[in-house]
Amino acid sequence: MARLADDAGIPLLIDVRRAGVTIDxxxxxxxxxxxxxxxxxxxxxxxxxxxxxxxxxxxxRFVQAVIDAVxxxxxxxxxxxxxxxxxDPREHVTDIVDPRDLSPILVxxxxxxxxxxxxxxRNRIHLDLFVPxxxxxxxxxxxxxxxxxxxxxxxxxxxxxxxDPEGNEVDIAVSAGREELQRASRST
Numbered sequence: 001m002a003r004l005a006d007d008a009g010i011p012l013l014i015d016v017r018r019a020g021v022t023i024d025x026x027x028x029x030x031x032x033x034x035x036x037x038x039x040x041x042x043x044x045x046x047x048x049x050x051x052x053x054x055x056x057x058x059x060x061r062f063v064q065a066v067i068d069a070v071x072x073x074x075x076x077x078x079x080x081x082x083x084x085x086x087x088d089p090r091e092h093v094t095d096i097v098d099p100r101d102l103s104p105i106l107v108x109x110x111x112x113x114x115x116x117x118x119x120x121x122r123n124r125i126h127l128d129l130f131v132p133x134x135x136x137x138x139x140x141x142x143x144x145x146x147x148x149x150x151x152x153x154x155x156x157x158x159x160x161x162x163x164d165p166e167g168n169e170v171d172i173a174v175s176a177g178r179e180e181l182q183r184a185s186r187s188t
Contacts, residue, residue: 001044008040013101017136026089027062027095027105034111064095064105065127067168068119072108074147078164079106081146082139082172126161126169133174137161140172 001023003013011029015022023044030037048055070077079086080096085106088095094108110168111119131139136157143162144150151169152161159173 001047004040004043004047008036008043010040012040012044024062026101027064028090028093044147060128064107066107066109067164068109068111069166069168070111070113070119071165072169074165075168076108078143078146078148079108079138079170082148082162082164082170084139126171127172128171130173130175133157136172136174142167143170143172 001012001014001021007016010033012024013024013026013094015024018066025041026039030167043050067075067079076094076096079085083096083103083106085096085103086099088097095124095162096106096108129139140150140160140162147165148162150160151163157174159171161169161171163169
């Protein structure tokens with residue numbers, strides 16, 4: 001599969017796990033050259049069939065999280081800073097992506113400022129971001145510099161809850177610290 005992708009000059013994501021192998025072109029990348037991606041997909045399918053492999057289209061293939069925002073650029077800057085993501089380079093797209101293509105894509109959906117009732121219903125979820133202990137402070141500082149604000153820090157330095165410019169939240173957490181805190185709270 002990698003050789004086929006290299007020969008076509010098209011990057012593929014090849015995820016090898018115990019449950020199987022997933023071959024993916026990545027979100028929207030096929031738009032650059034639909035014919036070339038179609039030809040590569042056909043070649044990959046032929047190679048898989050020649051090896052006796054069968055496709056299983058049932059498992060989940062793709063997940064992205066969508067955040068509504070009135071000021072999409074400000075909210076997008078915050079999430080790039082806090083997650084270490086980069087903006088999708090296409091002008092008409094608000095996505096931000098993990099530069100390693102490992103974590104979910106975030107999409108920012110424009111929302112009118114005058115939709116007060118709809119906006120009041122939002123932010124029913126938040127993200128948990130686990131980082132190495134020695135990286136937590138830098139990630140928190142980047143989030144604050146990008147317009148975020150701390151909304152909860154009673155458990156710091158194990159974790160901080162930070163809100164973006166419109167109130168969407170992320171917990172910046174240290175895995176080991178959070179585990180120790182949970183063990184301590186269970187023993188009391």
